[in-house]
Amino acid sequence: MCRKTLILRTSTIPEINGLPNAAVYYPMLNSKDRQLWNLFSLGVGRQVGITDSFEPEEGYGNWFWGLTPSCISGLLETAGFRVDHRATEAFAQTFICTPVVVPFAHRLPDEVEARSMAEAISVAGIARPA
Numbered sequence: 001m002c003r004k005t006l007i008l009r010t011s012t013i014p015e016i017n018g019l020p021n022a023a024v025y026y027p028m029l030n031s032k033d034r035q036l037w038n039l040f041s042l043g044v045g046r047q048v049g050i051t052d053s054f055e056p057e058e059g060y061g062n063w064f065w066g067l068t069p070s071c072i073s074g075l076l077e078t079a080g081f082r083v084d085h086r087a088t089e090a091f092a093q094t095f096i097c098t099p100v101v102v103p104f105a106h107r108l109p110d111e112v113e114a115r116s117m118a119e120a121i122s123v124a125g126i127a128r129p130a
Contacts, residue, residue, distance in 0.1 A: 006081055006097040013037065013066035013091070021074045024066035027054040037066055039091055069093045 016022045026037065026049050034050050048055055049062035067075075073083050076095060080102035087094040109117060121127050 002081075002099050004099075006076075006099065007094065008072075008076070008097065009092065009094040010072065011039075011063075011066075011091055012069050012072065012093045015068050015070060020068075021071040022068045023071050026050055026063050026066060037063075042090055044091075 013022075013024060024037065026034065031053070034053075037047075037050050039047065040051065046052070047063050048058045049064070054062055069086065069088070072093065072095065073086075076083055076097055080099055081097035082100045083095055083097050085096040
């Protein structure tokens with residue numbers, strides 16, 4: 001999708017000493033634990049799933065992940081980007097990236113190959129259709 005430059009600005013959590021690439025999953029944290037991540041004092045309004053509990057009806061309106069800058073850098077590199085510049089703000093980062101070679105590849109089987117694989121699995125008795 002991105003062929004020249006990716007500019008990503010996103011909320012972040014502070015780095016955690018001794019735990020690079022750390023992340024926090026917000027849904028289902030109790031109200032006391034959620035308050036650590038409430039950014040109201042920085043001018044951020046309602047954070048669904050943080051300033052109040054997780055609301056399934058809000059879907060992706062909920063805040064799901066708090067990622068450290070090192071975690072986001074790792075995700076970007078895994079997705080095939082080189083981080084060229086990073087601008088730091090309180091609880092936010094802006095990454096300017098260039099696409100490079102994706103460090104891994106995964107090929108999904110086509111329909112014929114998938115059916116053949118499924119048949120071999122069924123014949124071997126490893127799994128049976130429901």
